[in-house]
Amino acid sequence: MSGPVATRIDSEKCIGCGLCLAICPDRTISLVGDKAGICGTECISCGHCQAVCPVGAITVPVIAAAMDFSTFQEELHWLPFGDFDLASLVRLMRSRRSCRNFTDQQVSRAMLEDLVRIGTTAPSGTNSQGWTFTILDHREAVISFGNHVAAFFRKLNNLAANPLLRLASRLFAKDRLGSYYRKYYQTIAQGLHEWQEEGRDRLFHGATAVMLVGGRDDASCPAEDALLATQNILLAAHAMGLGTCLIGFAVEAIRHDPALKRHLTIPAGESIFSVIALGHPAEKYQHVCGRKPVAPRYPRLVD
Ligand SMILES: Cc1cc2nc3c(=O)[nH]c(=O)nc-3n(C[C@H](O)[C@H](O)[C@H](O)COP(=O)(O)O)c2cc1C
Secondary structure, X not given: OOEEOOOEEOOOOOOOOOHHHHHOOOOOEEEEOOEEEEOOOEEOOOOHHHHHOOOOOEEOOOOOOOOOOOOOOOOOOXXXXXXXXXXXXXXXXXXXXXXXXXXXXXOOHHHHHHHHHHHOOOOOHHHOOOEEEEEEOOHHHHHXXXXXXXXXXXXXXXXXXXXXXXXXXXXXXXXHHHHHHHHHHHXXXXXXXXXXXXXXXXXXXXXXXXXXXXXXXXXXXXXXXXHHHHHHHHXXXXXXXXXXXXXXXXXXXXXXXXXXXXXXXXXXXXXXXXXXXXXXXXXXXXXXXXXXXXXXXXXXXXX
């Protein structure tokens, strides 16, 4: 999001190459004589000018170059276009699978916090970085959250089981309750039974941690930002040796039941877009598998 310009240019160091003005998305910088200078009044603090400067003359104080990861050593040199093993990247992407069997081992805060930092390397609309990360880092907290999600679905199943309410929904609410009843009622009823009677966790699959990725409502694109950060986290978690699974049922419950936001102490003005179950995996695969083939379209454009 644009704000006042915090960028500082050291004119002693500046060699007037102009790379920073060419790369600035806000046209905040221009050449003043043979040196770069601030000419605009707004800046999204993306740091492109700092990253491109060959002599280190530019600082954007609100962003740091190093991210202080604690579980691995970071390489700060920018990776040139094409200078990465694509096969390794795709292998990582294809090897990440939704994990539904976890060991009892807790995930360390160091790992969880590195995952958050990795999440924030994602792009965000107008660089607003309005994402939020809420972490439950032990199994008891995950169970407590699960009980609240279960309470929401118990209420919803009770409503959906009522034929009169389904009829009312068909007439006045685009049949949302009926559609839920047909698609999910049985599975949810079974899941609730197993949770309550057998302690079997069909919601979080026994995960020892949960990360909720949200966004501030005043960010430009809070949902997109949160989901992009989420994908970073899923891939990085695999590289760290952790399993993950997105839990859409928990997102739906939070979206519809304010009691869940209260339980998690999620402040007003913030929405949750993904819930990630996390833990040390108790499963492994032999092969990667494919996806349904898709055919991209190259439309003939019409006026
Ligand atoms: C938005 C979204 C919501 C999901 N919700 C759940 C869920 O509630 N429970 C679950 O076990 N898996 C859930 N998944 C995982 C999908 O079932 C899984 O991604 C899909 O089957 C493909 O398998 P893969 O992730 O192993 O590649 C969800 C995935 C997405 C993208």
